[in-house]
Amino acid sequence: MAQARGNTRQRIQDVALELFAEQGYEKTSLREIAERLDVTKAALYYHFKTKEDILIGIFEDLTRPMDELIAWGHDQPRTLETKQEILRRYQEALLAAAPLFRFMQENQATVRELSIGLTFKERMIAVIGLIQEPEFSMTDKVRSVSAIFTMHAGTFFMENIEGDAEEKHEAVLEVALDLIGQAHQGA
Amino acid sequence: MAQARGNTRQRIQDVALELFAEQGYEKTSLREIAERLDVTKAALYYHFKTKEDILIGIFEDLTRPMDELIAWGHDQPRTLETKQEILRRYQEALLAAAPLFRFMQENQATVRELSIGLTFKERMIAVIGLIQEPEFSMTDKVRSVSAIFTMHAGTFFMENIEGDAEEKHEAVLEVALDLIGQAHQGA
Amino acid sequence: MAQARGNTRQRIQDVALELFAEQGYEKTSLREIAERLDVTKAALYYHFKTKEDILIGIFEDLTRPMDELIAWGHDQPRTLETKQEILRRYQEALLAAAPLFRFMQENQATVRELSIGLTFKERMIAVIGLIQEPEFSMTDKVRSVSAIFTMHAGTFFMENIEGDAEEKHEAVLEVALDLIGQAHQGA
Amino acid sequence: MAQARGNTRQRIQDVALELFAEQGYEKTSLREIAERLDVTKAALYYHFKTKEDILIGIFEDLTRPMDELIAWGHDQPRTLETKQEILRRYQEALLAAAPLFRFMQENQATVRELSIGLTFKERMIAVIGLIQEPEFSMTDKVRSVSAIFTMHAGTFFMENIEGDAEEKHEAVLEVALDLIGQAHQGA
DNA sequence: TATGAATGAGGGTTCATTCAT
DNA sequence: GATGAATGAACCCTCATTCAT
Numbered sequence: 001m002a003q004a005r006g007n008t009r010q011r012i013q014d015v016a017l018e019l020f021a022e023q024g025y026e027k028t029s030l031r032e033i034a035e036r037l038d039v040t041k042a043a044l045y046y047h048f049k050t051k052e053d054i055l056i057g058i059f060e061d062l063t064r065p066m067d068e069l070i071a072w073g074h075d076q077p078r079t080l081e082t083k084q085e086i087l088r089r090y091q092e093a094l095l096a097a098a099p100l101f102r103f104m105q106e107n108q109a110t111v112r113e114l115s116i117g118l119t120f121k122e123r124m125i126a127v128i129g130l131i132q133e134p135e136f137s138m139t140d141k142v143r144s145v146s147a148i149f150t151m152h153a154g155t156f157f158m159e160n161i162e163g164d165a166e167e168k169h170e171a172v173l174e175v176a177l178d179l180i181g182q183a184h185q186g187a
Numbered sequence: 188m189a190q191a192r193g194n195t196r197q198r199i200q201d202v203a204l205e206l207f208a209e210q211g212y213e214k215t216s217l218r219e220i221a222e223r224l225d226v227t228k229a230a231l232y233y234h235f236k237t238k239e240d241i242l243i244g245i246f247e248d249l250t251r252p253m254d255e256l257i258a259w260g261h262d263q264p265r266t267l268e269t270k271q272e273i274l275r276r277y278q279e280a281l282l283a284a285a286p287l288f289r290f291m292q293e294n295q296a297t298v299r300e301l302s303i304g305l306t307f308k309e310r311m312i313a314v315i316g317l318i319q320e321p322e323f324s325m326t327d328k329v330r331s332v333s334a335i336f337t338m339h340a341g342t343f344f345m346e347n348i349e350g351d352a353e354e355k356h357e358a359v360l361e362v363a364l365d366l367i368g369q370a371h372q373g374a
Numbered sequence: 375m376a377q378a379r380g381n382t383r384q385r386i387q388d389v390a391l392e393l394f395a396e397q398g399y400e401k402t403s404l405r406e407i408a409e410r411l412d413v414t415k416a417a418l419y420y421h422f423k424t425k426e427d428i429l430i431g432i433f434e435d436l437t438r439p440m441d442e443l444i445a446w447g448h449d450q451p452r453t454l455e456t457k458q459e460i461l462r463r464y465q466e467a468l469l470a471a472a473p474l475f476r477f478m479q480e481n482q483a484t485v486r487e488l489s490i491g492l493t494f495k496e497r498m499i500a501v502i503g504l505i506q507e508p509e510f511s512m513t514d515k516v517r518s519v520s521a522i523f524t525m526h527a528g529t530f531f532m533e534n535i536e537g538d539a540e541e542k543h544e545a546v547l548e549v550a551l552d553l554i555g556q557a558h559q560g561a
Numbered sequence: 562m563a564q565a566r567g568n569t570r571q572r573i574q575d576v577a578l579e580l581f582a583e584q585g586y587e588k589t590s591l592r593e594i595a596e597r598l599d600v601t602k603a604a605l606y607y608h609f610k611t612k613e614d615i616l617i618g619i620f621e622d623l624t625r626p627m628d629e630l631i632a633w634g635h636d637q638p639r640t641l642e643t644k645q646e647i648l649r650r651y652q653e654a655l656l657a658a659a660p661l662f663r664f665m666q667e668n669q670a671t672v673r674e675l676s677i678g679l680t681f682k683e684r685m686i687a688v689i690g691l692i693q694e695p696e697f698s699m700t701d702k703v704r705s706v707s708a709i710f711t712m713h714a715g716t717f718f719m720e721n722i723e724g725d726a727e728e729k730h731e732a733v734l735e736v737a738l739d740l741i742g743q744a745h746q747g748a
Numbered sequence: 749t750a751t752g753a754a755t756g757a758g759g760g761t762t763c764a765t766t767c768a769t
Numbered sequence: 770g771a772t773g774a775a776t777g778a779a780c781c782c783t784c785a786t787t788c789a790t
Contacts, residue, residue: 399670400671401587401674480673481668482666482667483584483586483588483664483668484585484587484588486667487584495721511732512724512729512731516732516736517736519715520707520711520740523710523713524706524707527706528703531706532706534682534686535706541699542699542703544699545702545703546703548700549703549707552743553736556739
């Protein structure tokens with residue numbers, strides 16, 4: 001109950017993300033967050049300027065690995081091997097920040113209006129850009145997009161499917177690698 | 188302004204879907220819907236019992252083709268040809284009710300709590316069940332799921348990608364067919 | 375279900391009284407009344423000008439015996455025998471229109487503002503006037519009032535007490551007669 | 562206008578009770594209460610969770626003396642003297658919390674559905690239980706009930722009767738004591 | 749580092765009532 | 770003798786936000 005002091009800001013973000021992911025951004029009120037933390041709403045305002053700000057904070061923290069991935073990908077040769085590595089790392093990043101990505105995916109309509117919305121879409125486009133070539137046929141472009149979406153779907157929707165988690169993740173990665181492989185040889 | 192009488196119920200659904208898809212369910216207020224239709228909020232309540240009811244109405248109307256598809260698929264032999272046909276028809280259904288599906292996808296967090304939430308997930312699982320076999324390897328199961336998600340992604344996310352719509356749809360279908368083809372021969 | 379025609383007005387009053395007595399006047403909506411009768415709200419407005427009008431109609435119908443009692447009492451000699459007879463008849467009138475009186479008693483705050491409110495109070499005062507004499511001591515005046523209230527309490531509150539209904543009514547009457555008897559001999 | 566701070570909660574209860582007693586619970590809106598206090602409706606919700614909660618708060622505060630009376634009565638010998646004392650104290654409690662009891666009496670239909678409804682009835686039954694014996698004849702049971710109701714009637718309805726308040730209260734108490742006395746010797 | 753008290757705006761919902769048909 | 774469609778006003782309630790302490 002009485003967690004260590006000085007980390008309130010972090011605790012707010014943790015609880016907020018948990019609730020945002022569980023119930024959605026709009027349906028989660030600051031009252032709820034405050035109650036879970038056993039502080040007052042006003043306390044939240046000491047740490048964050050607005051509700052959206054809490055989300056931005058979370059986003060910035062959890063999104064850094066993905067930014068680094070994008071930066072890293074930029075400097076690599078655009079070979080199939082690179083792309084495979086990107087997919088591997090992408091999956092890791094996805095799993096590491098699972099609640100945030102689940103949230104992003106399930107609250108697109110909301111997120112779109114928020115200042116992080118564009119950022120998120122830009123990031124996805126950036127990642128797709130790393131594995132997709134301009135000279136790809138339309139079909140292969142779709143394959144590239146599909147590879148990324150497969151990983152998203154695989155990470156979240158597949159929960160409803162029976163099977164060992166580890167095994168599922170491997171299968172998902174395999175399909176994604178397969179798709180990018182096909183795209184590449186098609187070109 | 189003064190549109191033909193007797194179709195108010197339909198007009199409410201149309202405007203509501205438009206706004207729901209555009210801004211999200213929670214952020215769309217009944218006041219807004221009413222104003223667009225130039226009626227009072229109370230008029231909405233003559234036609235629907237609650238806000239959720241408006242959504243349910245829309246859902247039931249637009250979801251029928253998909254139900255028919257599922258029913259049809261049930262009675263077919265579980266051959267590759269059937270599955271290909273299912274994917275083709277699925278894409279059609281998706282495009283026909285595009286705004287609804289966009290809405291469903293972008294408001295998952297909200298929809299999950301609503302009474303239609305379960306229904307929707309059940310439907311997706313049902314469709315996946317039609318193209319996926321129990322004896323599939325995990326990888327091929329993922330391919331089946333991926334085929335469906337590719338179509339969703341392809342129908343909505345791809346808008347952000349340059350290219351002719353028609354051509355994109357064909358490419359999306361091709362990739363989906365490909366995935367199910369691979370899954371089938373893998374078995 | 376399909377009751378005889380032409381008596382809709384009466385059926386409205388019946389259902390309305392039932393609901394008013396059960397839930398209170400304010401908490402009973404016209405929608406509810408209409409639904410129970412399987413007609414539209416608008417139909418109620420064919421028969422009555424306002425919601426209050428329904429109540430007024432009920433009141434006028436069921437209150438007539440009491441008016442007649444008051445009129446009758448007025449013409450009688452102000453003897454103890456007369457007063458005893460008035461109490462006997464009062465109890466009968468009370469039981470005959472039990473739901474209305476229960477309603478009146480339990481919705482005084484509401485009824486007070488309604489046009490029948492005064493009427494009701496006037497009637498009670500009139501009845502009390504029939505059994506109470508100006509030269510009564512204050513104590514005996516209270517006894518007169520108490521005799522009437524005992525009957526009201528006895529008719530409604532006593533439901534919560536165990537015992538045969540008939541027997542209870544007799545006991546209630548006995549106490550009331552006793553009170554007026556004491557008042558009379560006290561004078 | 563700007564009354565001392567920190568007592569807002571109390572002020573809300575005061576004004577609310579005043580209005581509830583005057584116009585009834587349903588007809589009193591939170592807007593009205595807020596306006597009288599020169600605060601916003603939302604302020605009321607800072608202090609109370611719901612409208613009903615305001616009433617519950619009032620009830621709990623004002624009802625305590627009566628609870629104490631019941632508790633006290635429980636520990637006394639069941640003699641006539643005890644019962645007389647109970648009636649005396651009951652009248653005091655009634656007068657001390659007159660507006661609340663007037664409200665309870667005039668809004669029975671409403672109160673019945675509220676969470677305090679049962680509580681109130683239970684309390685009345687408890688008090689009656691203190692002055693009534695199982696071996697009483699039905700008539701004497703009625704006398705016990707009547708004693709209590711006489712006090713209620715006497716405290717509220719008698720306002721409409723001419724006479725000095727103090728004198729009336731004494732007369733009411735006398736009649737009540739008389740009734741319980743008769744009941745007791747009847748046994 | 750927080751809290752207590754309050755606000756303004758808006759939410760969904762219900763109501764009695766009207767009126768053309 | 771009734772309905773279908775709609776309205777205007779009001780309702781209770783919740784929210785993100787503010788600010789003096």
